[in-house]
Amino acid sequence: MITGSDLHESRHAVDLAREHSGLCYATVGVHPCSAKLFDSYAGGPEKYLAEIKALALSAKESGHAVAFGEIGLDYDRLFLSPKDQQLKYFEAQLEVAVEVQLPLFLHSRAASEDFERLLSARLPRLPKGGLVHSFTGTIEEMQRLVALGLDLGVNGCSLKTEENLEVVRAMPLDRIQIETDGPWCEIRPSHASYKHVKSTLPKSCKKEKWQKGCMVKGRNEPVAIVRVAEVIAAVKGITVDEVCEA
Numbered sequence: 001m002i003t004g005s006d007l008h009e010s011r012h013a014v015d016l017a018r019e020h021s022g023l024c025y026a027t028v029g030v031h032p033c034s035a036k037l038f039d040s041y042a043g044g045p046e047k048y049l050a051e052i053k054a055l056a057l058s059a060k061e062s063g064h065a066v067a068f069g070e071i072g073l074d075y076d077r078l079f080l081s082p083k084d085q086q087l088k089y090f091e092a093q094l095e096v097a098v099e100v101q102l103p104l105f106l107h108s109r110a111a112s113e114d115f116e117r118l119l120s121a122r123l124p125r126l127p128k129g130g131l132v133h134s135f136t137g138t139i140e141e142m143q144r145l146v147a148l149g150l151d152l153g154v155n156g157c158s159l160k161t162e163e164n165l166e167v168v169r170a171m172p173l174d175r176i177q178i179e180t181d182g183p184w185c186e187i188r189p190s191h192a193s194y195k196h197v198k199s200t201l202p203k204s205c206k207k208e209k210w211q212k213g214c215m216v217k218g219r220n221e222p223v224a225i226v227r228v229a230e231v232i233a234a235v236k237g238i239t240v241d242e243v244c245e246a
């Protein structure tokens with residue numbers, strides 16, 4: 001799945017999904033760290049929002065977009081987009097999501113109270129639900145999101161600390177979706193989860209020296225998703241197959 005983070009990147013994601021139809025799929029939406037783009041758009045924020053909506057509807061119709069997002073709130077990176085803009089355009093995009101009726105691809109960092117407040121008010125009109133990806137919150141936050149009917153995305157960033165592992169251990173297995181979030185969020189030797197990794201990945205090389213059979217260094221490519229499944233299996237005391245079949 002290729003994630004849209006603003007209007008330009010969402011268009012690019014849809015183009016890639018069209019080019020690799022049946023293999024790749026897109027999301028359409030504006031990431032909270034890009035919320036400032038609404039106000040700086042030449043046609044104004046209403047036009048920007050209208051173009052996001054039109055793109056989402058057309059890509060849904062063609063089968064190339066499978067989720068609306070990545071939308072949400074990120075209070076850890078307010079230097080990228082201020083809180084007031086994030087709140088305003090998360091709420092605006094949720095209203096668009098009600099019209100588009102695609103599953104939500106969601107982002108929440110250090111913003112659980114506002115995130116849950118804005119989202120829960122609209123979930124009755126969003127029957128397809130959604131996924132809070134790259135979840136790094138507390139057990140209590142996880143339980144509240146599960147109670148709202150949402151799934152949780154787990155990747156290397158969700159598995160950095162022993163506290164993270166305790167949260168994943170407590171997650172209902174059928175509400176977990178595994179992800180890489182490449183090129184970010186790889187499982188590193190410094191992470192608490194690394195001791196549970198069993199698989200050996202293909203060797204990696206710089207993109208300028210790429211050759212068949214290699215990963216590109218620093219991209220956390222899809223093949224690495226097996227490591228996420230291995231860690232979840234280990235902390236839950238089950239097999240990798242059970243994780244994948246859930």
